[in-house]
Every structure is written in structure tokens, then in C-alpha cells.
Amino acid sequence: MDKYSKDIEIKWMKHWSSNNTYAFKDDGKKPIYSIDTPPPFTSGKLHMGHVLSYSLFDFAARFKRMRGCNVLYPQGWDCQGFPTEVKVEKKYGKNLNRDEFVNRCIEWTKEFIETMRSQMMRMGFSADWSREYKTMDPEYHKKVQYSLIKMHEQGLVYIGEHPVFWCANCRSAIAKAETEEVERKTVLNYIKFRVAETEEDLIIATTRPEYLHACVAVFVHPDDERYRHLIGKDAITPLGKQVKIIGDVDVEKDFGTGIVMVCTFGDKQDAVWVYRHNLPIIDAIDEAGRIKNSDKFDGLKLTDAREAMLKRIKEDGKLVKTEALHQVVKIHDRCKKPIELKMSKQWFCKVDGFQRDIIKAAKEMEWIPSYTLQYLVDWTNFVEWDWVISRQRHFGTPLPFYVCSKCNHTAPVDESELPFKPDKAKNRKCDKCGHEMKPERSVADVWVDSSITPLIISGWPDNENWKKYYPVSLRPQGIEIIRTWAFYTIYRTLVLTGKPPFKQLLLNGNVLGPDGKKMSKSLGNIVDPLELVEKYSADAVRIWVTMSGATAKDRPFNYQEMKYAQSFINKLWNASRFVENACKDYDANNEMQFITADRWIMDKLERVKHKVTEAYEKYDYFTATTELQNFFWHDFCDNYLEFVKYRIYSDEAKLKASAQHTLRTVLLQSIKMLAPVAPFTTEEVYNELFNNEESIHLSSWPEQLKENINDDYKNAGELLASIISEIRKYKNSKKMSLKEELPYLKIFVPKELERYNEQIRDEVKNIGKVKDIEFAIGEQICVE
RNA sequence: GGGCCCGUAGUCGAGGGGUUAAGACGUCUGCUUGACGUGCAGAAGAUCCCAGGUUCGAAUCCUGGCGGGCCCACCA
Numbered sequence: 001m002d003k004y005s006k007d008i009e010i011k012w013m014k015h016w017s018s019n020n021t022y023a024f025k026d027d028g029k030k031p032i033y034s035i036d037t038p039p040p041f042t043s044g045k046l047h048m049g050h051v052l053s054y055s056l057f058d059f060a061a062r063f064k065r066m067r068g069c070n071v072l073y074p075q076g077w078d079c080q081g082f083p084t085e086v087k088v089e090k091k092y093g094k095n096l097n098r099d100e101f102v103n104r105c106i107e108w109t110k111e112f113i114e115t116m117r118s119q120m121m122r123m124g125f126s127a128d129w130s131r132e133y134k135t136m137d138p139e140y141h142k143k144v145q146y147s148l149i150k151m152h153e154q155g156l157v158y159i160g161e162h163p164v165f166w167c168a169n170c171r172s173a174i175a176k177a178e179t180e181e182v183e184r185k186t187v188l189n190y191i192k193f194r195v196a197e198t199e200e201d202l203i204i205a206t207t208r209p210e211y212l213h214a215c216v217a218v219f220v221h222p223d224d225e226r227y228r229h230l231i232g233k234d235a236i237t238p239l240g241k242q243v244k245i246i247g248d249v250d251v252e253k254d255f256g257t258g259i260v261m262v263c264t265f266g267d268k269q270d271a272v273w274v275y276r277h278n279l280p281i282i283d284a285i286d287e288a289g290r291i292k293n294s295d296k297f298d299g300l301k302l303t304d305a306r307e308a309m310l311k312r313i314k315e316d317g318k319l320v321k322t323e324a325l326h327q328v329v330k331i332h333d334r335c336k337k338p339i340e341l342k343m344s345k346q347w348f349c350k351v352d353g354f355q356r357d358i359i360k361a362a363k364e365m366e367w368i369p370s371y372t373l374q375y376l377v378d379w380t381n382f383v384e385w386d387w388v389i390s391r392q393r394h395f396g397t398p399l400p401f402y403v404c405s406k407c408n409h410t411a412p413v414d415e416s417e418l419p420f421k422p423d424k425a426k427n428r429k430c431d432k433c434g435h436e437m438k439p440e441r442s443v444a445d446v447w448v449d450s451s452i453t454p455l456i457i458s459g460w461p462d463n464e465n466w467k468k469y470y471p472v473s474l475r476p477q478g479i480e481i482i483r484t485w486a487f488y489t490i491y492r493t494l495v496l497t498g499k500p501p502f503k504q505l506l507l508n509g510n511v512l513g514p515d516g517k518k519m520s521k522s523l524g525n526i527v528d529p530l531e532l533v534e535k536y537s538a539d540a541v542r543i544w545v546t547m548s549g550a551t552a553k554d555r556p557f558n559y560q561e562m563k564y565a566q567s568f569i570n571k572l573w574n575a576s577r578f579v580e581n582a583c584k585d586y587d588a589n590n591e592m593q594f595i596t597a598d599r600w601i602m603d604k605l606e607r608v609k610h611k612v613t614e615a616y617e618k619y620d621y622f623t624a625t626t627e628l629q630n631f632f633w634h635d636f637c638d639n640y641l642e643f644v645k646y647r648i649y650s651d652e653a654k655l656k657a658s659a660q661h662t663l664r665t666v667l668l669q670s671i672k673m674l675a676p677v678a679p680f681t682t683e684e685v686y687n688e689l690f691n692n693e694e695s696i697h698l699s700s701w702p703e704q705l706k707e708n709i710n711d712d713y714k715n716a717g718e719l720l721a722s723i724i725s726e727i728r729k730y731k732n733s734k735k736m737s738l739k740e741e742l743p744y745l746k747i748f749v750p751k752e753l754e755r756y757n758e759q760i761r762d763e764v765k766n767i768g769k770v771k772d773i774e775f776a777i778g779e780q781i782c783v784e
Numbered sequence: 785g786g787g788c789c790c791g792u793a794g795u796c797g798a799g800g801g802g803u804u805a806a807g808a809c810g811u812c813u814g815c816u817u818g819a820c821g822u823g824c825a826g827a828a829g830a831u832c833c834c835a836g837g838u839u840c841g842a843a844u845c846c847u848g849g850c851g852g853g854c855c856c857a858c859c860a
Contacts, residue, residue, distance in 0.1 A: 251860085379856075424806090479854080547797090563822080728826085774839095
């Protein structure tokens with residue numbers, strides 16, 4: 001073995017790839033362990049979040065392989081979506097037709113996938129690349145469309161007219177999950193209404209005067225002394241319209257004047273009230289966010305309409321006052337523009353009504369850590385609207401339906417037409433009213449694509465084996481997408497198969513910047529994983545992942561931990577070199593004489609093995625690597641290696657052979673236990689010292705050997721280690737070099753350990769480099 | 785307003801009803817020990833956020849504060 005170099009990682013990366021080391025083979029004998037890996041959005045670059053979460057389940061995959069499972073570990077790509085459209089539009093302009101445009105998006109995405117795939121391989125992720133899937137593939141479209149047709153058959157997919165979150169900038173409906181909130185300054189306008197019956201003034205406060213034409217009611221709190229008498233009467237808006245005054249407990253008495261106008265729709269509370277009190281709906285804006293159905297303001301943008309409306313009210317003397325207000329508004333997470341609520345004809349999945357089933361299914365799975373289940377339960381309990389699944393975009397999975405232009409009847413496309421492309425489809429006749437049905441041109445929300453990944457990787461629906469691989473063993477994912485990915489997957493797979501999709505969910509948090517804040521360009525605290533790999537090696541980065549805890553917590557990136565991980569790789573490497581040199585003439589058939597140091601380290605190894613294996617089973621990689629590092633670095637390297645050096649350099653054959661044997665045994669089992677975390681270094685050591693035929697990653701996990709655990713071995717070994725430690729301290733205090741020989745030393749040993757004295761006498765003399773020793777009884781172990 | 789997580793040495797972080805509360809980085813002192821100075825041997829550094837309660841005993845459990853984070857709802 002030479003000096004450690006990163007070329008080793010490149011070498012093994014290529015080797016594993018060309019040998020299909022990680023290909024999934026179902027021999028029907030071993031148990032299946034399947035991982036529903038998150039398909040990353042094809043942004044073109046791996047970030048620290050990917051490195052964190054993908055490392056975590058790669059550890060699981062490698063561990064399970066060594067534990068004798070057939071591991072189904074495919075990698076997918078979440079290709080479609082708005083960001084790619086934006087970039088492609090920026091590069092090629094807006095004049096492409098739909099087909100050309102989508103092709104450019106596909107080309108673009110393919111390139112990005114190439115880059116990201118090579119970065120993943122560089123990280124040592126052991127996916128089976130022959131089972132890769134892309135959500136933009138025709139085959140994938142086919143399955144998504146098939147799933148929607150099946151749900152349509154059950155009456156769970158329908159077209160409807162509902163208030164939806166609408167992004168006027170993208171001209172598309174969006175889901176609640178795609179919204180973000182920002183704080184901004186706005187103006188609260190106090191506007192004079194009138195009570196129809198009594199002519200008294202009624203001051204309402206609103207931030208959305210541009211919606212005045214869509215005002216359908218005025219609300220007050222039923223317990224509000226000031227206004228209780230008005231409930232049931234009518235109000236006249238400044239535009240002369242007569243609307244009801246209604247009492248509702250959701251009105252905030254203390255906000256503004258305590259009177260609120262309800263428009264359809266100024267905000268979500270309006271929508272709630274409209275449905276609660278069965279109020280009329282006025283479709284107030286068009287797709288581009290311009291006013292409609294008003295008297296004079298049709299066609300104006302909302303901001304212009306606000307100006308115009310305020311001017312008019314002011315001229316009429318109905319604007320009482322204005323005040324500044326801080327407000328939180330919802331924006332579209334992709335384009336960052338404010339969201340409106342709009343009546344719109346969209347496709348929906350019926351989610352409302354399934355809450356109980358979803359929660360029941362979620363409770364049947366194991367959530368790691370367990371409190372994350374609550375995130376899903378909370379979110380599910382809040383769901384009150386169905387899921388808007390249609391998007392008026394291009395780069396997405398086309399919805400496989402026809403819609404009658406007259407009666408709105410919907411029909412699925414024939415299964416033989418899948419994958420369905422609306423551009424190429426002909427109109428057909430409505431089997432309800434006989435009019436023309438047109439192919440739907442909207443595409444599916446990207447969560448529709450990604451919410452069937454457990455089915456996709458199982459081979460659903462055409463591969464008969466799918467039931468064997470479903471439900472999948474593990475769903476690893478970020479905690480922040482429980483409300484989307486986990487929620488939608490549980491819902492969809494439940495209605496499609498009747499079974500929960502996973503056995504276990506492993507949640508991970510995010511990597512924060514070294515300053516503890518969310519990584520962002522503006523803060524300049526972004527850590528690039530590829531630079532880390534360059535500087536420290538992929539194995540070191542992977543070890544870092546284990547170091548700040550395996551919980552779902554967010555964790556700051558920490559260069560100190562990174563450095564420690566790097567040192568550990570170095571330690572592992574050099575200890576292996578030592579063992580290699582020490583065992584040059586090793587022969588397993590030699591006669592061996594095992595003594596205290598050997599028995600002590602073997603006992604320790606066994607105890608550590610137990611803890612490490614248990615920790616791996618629980619996905620607790622922090623404990624697993626911490627235990628291993630402490631054992632390997634401090635017990636094995638700092639102590640055992642030093643304890644046997646005199647035997648390695650001696651002529652006593654039996655003592656030398658036993659030392660060699662023990663060195664090799666401990667090293668082999670240690671690198672096996674480290675293999676899931678540090679695949680490159682351990683593969684190299686395994687190949688150089690133990691077996692150059694087979695990969696360590698296909699070898700089996702060290703077996704538990706209970707007979708090696710023995711308290712006598714442990715006590716004697718610990719006494720030996722403590723005495724050596726005392727001798728080192730003693731020499732240190734005398735400013736002596738440790739290898740300098742002492743002529744004589746008196747060693748005090750507590751009475752209960754006295755019986756080990758003779759057993760360790762020779763080792764103490766040889767290891768401690770003391771010519772002559774004498775034992776005595778003392779309260780604690782010490783030397784003089 | 786609701787839910788969840790968290791508050792431990794200069795920094796990062798394990799652990800956790802009962803003797804001296806891991807470990808890493810940093811700091812300090814020794815050691816050119818033949819795998820490694822990316823090393824070895826030592827040392828210093830913690831009122832375990834605050835206040836009550838339960839207990840023979842709390843940093844650990846409970847309650848309430850204070851502080852931080854994430855998610856959700858609402859803000860007309």
C-alpha cells in the first residue's frame with residue numbers, strides 16, 4: 001500500500017460501475033430490502049442537502065447488502081417543472097411551439113442528469129443505475145396517466161370550478177403546498193358603507209378595495225355590542241350594491257372597525273365564509289390577474305384598479321382614513337409573485353374525506369424519529385380542500401382525459417393510447433351529450449408524478465412481481481416535504497393499491513451554513529459538497545454526515561468535524577499499512593499463543609460489534625461510527641498496536657503469530673463495519689490485505705461471536721492497559737522518552753485485581769519497557 | 785393562536801433520576817516512540833437557560849417562564 005490518494009476513490013468508482021457491483025438481483029432466497037429514494041429535481045448540481053440525505057440511505061443500502069438482503073435501490077429523477085421551463089425560455093426565447101419547447105426542456109434536463117449522476121457516483125452512492133427512472137420518460141408518463149385513469153374510475157379525479165390559489169404571473173393554478181409567505185407593507189383603507197334600513201354609516205376596513213365590486217356580504221362578530229343590532233339588515237356598498245350583514249364568530253372584533261366586507265375572493269377567509277354562508281360568487285379577476293365583472297375597471301391590473309377605486313371612493317367622500325399595515329401575503333414559491341384566489345376550472349383529486357385513512361396508514365408505518373409522524377397527522381387534519389392537480393404549463397405529464405366543450409363531461413383516454421399526448425390526439429364525441437370532446441391540455445402537478453415512486457420502483461402495474469416489492473422497506477426523505485411527498489404518496493398509493501406504501505420512513509433535516517443559518521447566496525455561506533470531496537475525499541464527507549447526529553434535526557456544517565473525519569481516514573489507512581507490514585510472513589497455519597492483550601482486544605471488538613450492529617439497524621449512524629472510531633483509533637491503534645510491537649519484532653514465533661492473527665482479525669472486522677460509511681478506503685484495504693477477488697461491499701457482515709466475550713479477559717486487559725498508561729504518565733512526568741528503559745518499577749494494584757498480576761507480568765515489562773517490576777497492593781493503580 | 789423540536793465548557797455537540805457529565809475542534813505542557821506530527825502522552829476549561837415542584841437524590845422527570853428553530857393557521 002502506498003500513500004493515500006484520492007485516485008483510489010476514482011479507481012473504485014469506475015470499478016464498481018463497470019462490474020455492476022450494486023446491481024439488484026432477486027435470487028428469491030434472500031429477503032428484499034427496497035429503498036424508495038427521493039428523485040432529486042434536476043437542477044444540475046448536488047448540494048449539501050442531497051449529500052446528507054443520500055448518504056444516509058446509502059449507508060442503509062450497503063449495510064443491508066452485507067447483512068444478506070437483496071437491496072432494491074434505484075435512483076430516479078424529478079425532471080419536470082417550472083424552473084426548467086423558465087431557464088429554457090430564457091435561453092431559446094418564447095417563440096417555440098409546444099413540442100419543440102418540451103424537446104428543449106428534455107435535452108436540457110438530460111444534460112443536467114448526466115452531471116448529477118456522475119456527482120452521485122463520485123460520492124459513492126451505490127444505486128443500481130440500470131434501474132434509473134425519469135419522470136419525463138414516456139414510460140413514466142404512461143404509468144402516471146394510468147394511475148390517474150384508475151383514480152378517475154373511482155371518481156377521485158374530477159374537473160371542477162373552485163376557488164384555487166392562482167398565480168397570475170405563471171397563469172396557472174397552484175397547490176397550497178407551493179405557496180410561501182412574505183411580509184410586506186400595505187395600506188388599510190377605512191371605507192364608508194351605509195345601512196340600507198337606517199341610513200347609518202358603516203365603516204369597514206380593507207386592504208383590497210379593488211375587490212369592492214365583488215363584495216357579496218358584510219360581516220360582524222355576533223357578540224360585538226357595537227354592531228349586533230345590524231345583523232340581518234342590509235348594507236349598501238360605495239358602488240351602490242345592496243348586500244347582507246351577517247354575524248360570524250371568525251370576525252376579529254379588534255381589527256380595523258370590527259366590520260369586514262367579504263369579496264369573492266380577496267383572501268382565503270372570504271372563501272371559507274362564502275361556503276359557510278352560501279354566498280354568491282363573483283369571478284372578479286381573469287387569468288392574467290386583471291379585473292373583470294366590474295362596472296368601470298374591467299381589464300385593469302389589480303394594482304391599477306386599486307388606485308382607480310380609491311380615487312373614486314375619495315371623490316365620493318367615502319374614504320374615511322387610511323393607515324399603514326404590516327401584512328403577510330402568500331406568494332408562489334417558484335416565481336415569488338403574490339397569489340390570488342380565483343374561480344377556475346381545474347382538475348382535482350378528491351383528498352377531502354380520506355384524512356382518516358391516510359392517518360391510519362401513516363400510523364401503521366414506523367417513523368424515524370417517531371415524533372415526525374405528528375407532522376403528517378397535523379397536516380392531514382388541516383386539509384380542507386381537494387388537491388388541484390392541473391397546471392397550465394408545458395413541461396409536465398399531460399392529463400389523460402377528454403373534456404366535453406358543452407357539458408363538461410370528462411372521459412379518460414383509452415389505455416392503448418398511453419402515453420397520451422394531447423397535441424397528437426383527435427377530438428372525439430361526448431358519450432353524454434354528443435358534442436365535441438377535446439383532449440385536456442393541462443399537465444399534472446409535479447407531485448402527481450412523484451407520488452407514485454414506490455409503485456414505479458416495484459414495477460407496478462404490469463410487472464406481476466410488483467406485489468412482492470411493495471410496500472417498500474424504506475422511504476427516506478426530508479422533513480419539510482412530509483406535507484407534500486409523503487402525504488401525496490400515502491394518499492395515492494392507498495387509493496390505488498389499498499395498502500400503505502412503506503414500512504419505515506427515515507426523516508432527515510437540512511444542512512445549514514457554518515454560521516448556523518440557512519445556506520443562501522446572499523449570506524455567502526454556501527458549502528459546495530464537490531469542493532469538499534476535492535479537498536477531503538468522499539469518504540471523509542460521508543463520515544462527516546454521520547457525525548452530527550442521525551436525527552431529523554437541521555445541522556450546521558462544521559469544518560472541525562470535517563477535519564476529524566479526514567484524520568480518521570488517514571488513521572485507518574496508516575493502521576492498515578502497519579498491519580500489512582507486520583503480517584508479511586503471516587501464515588494462518590502457524591501455531592499461536594494468545595495472551596492477555598489479544599484476548600482483551602477480541603473481547604472489546606465483540607462488544608463494539610454488538611453496539612455497532614444494533615446502531616446500524618436503528619439508522620443511528622452517529623452511534624455506529626462513534627463507537628467504531630473510538631474502538632479503532634484508541635483501543636486498537638493507540639493501545640493494541642503498541643502492545644504487540646515487541647512481539648512483531650521478536651523471534652518468538654507463537655507470540656508473533658497470535659499477534660498477527662489478532663491484528664488481521666480486528667482490522668478485517670473493523671473495515672467491514674466501516675464499509676457502509678467509508679466505502680472507498682475500506683474497499684482498497686480489503687482488496688490489498690484480504691481479498692482481491694470480491695468487493696468488501698458484497699462480503700458478509702462480521703458474525704457475533706459470544707464466546708469471545710469474557711469478563712476475565714476484559715478485567716485483565718484493562719488492568720494491563722491502566723498500568724501501561726500509568727507507566728507512560730510516569731515517564732512523561734520525568735520527561736523521559738517512552739521507549740527509554742526503566743530499570744525497576746513498583747506497581748500498586750487494588751486487591752480485587754491482584755489475581756491477574758502474574759498473567760500480565762511479562763507484557764507489562766515488554767510493553768512498558770521496564771527491566772524489573774514488583775507488584776504491591778494499593779488503593780488504586782499507580783506506579784513508583 | 786396551534787403543533788413539534790431545542791437550550792450542556794471558547795466553539796460544535798453526545799448522554800441522561802444517584803459516585804470524577806462523552807467526544808471533536810481550539811488552548812496549554814511534554815514526547816523526533818521504527819503505521820501515521822493528519823501523530824503520541826498529559827493538562828486546563830461546564831452554577832448542564834431561569835424559577836418552582838416531584839424525589840432520600842434532578843443537569844436528567846413535571847409545571848411555568850425566558851430564548852432559539854421548524855411547520856401550520858390567521859391577519860379583512
